Amino acid sequence: QVQLVESGGGLVQSGGSLRLSCAASRSIFSNYHMAWYRQAPGKQRELVARIDRGGSINYVDSVKGRFTISRDNAKNTVFLQMNSLKPEDTAVYYCNAVISFPPGNYWGQGTQVTVSS
16 A cells, blocks of 8 residues: 655746645555646546656646656655646545556645636
8 A cells, every 4th residue: 555645736826836746654665656637627537647666757838848747756656747837737636556566546635726816
């Protein structure tokens, strides 16, 4: 079992920045593919950014050039640096960890990000 704890959300004005952190409870963090998802009111949860255990990174088109995902395996932590925030980035952001063997898919409790115009 893996526990994920997100932090760093809050209220920011349009154009501002926030840095989300997700701390994992397991020391084998480096074996996990990590991702950030978000869910806005009335919308489906969507993948924002993903970094696999080898360091390959993918972003949804709407955040490319503004958000940066990174991981610190020594600290069992994944980050999401969010710059040039827009009101449409407002959502609950969730940390996700996936491992192939033994198979596991884990979620954090979510952290609210609100961007005011």
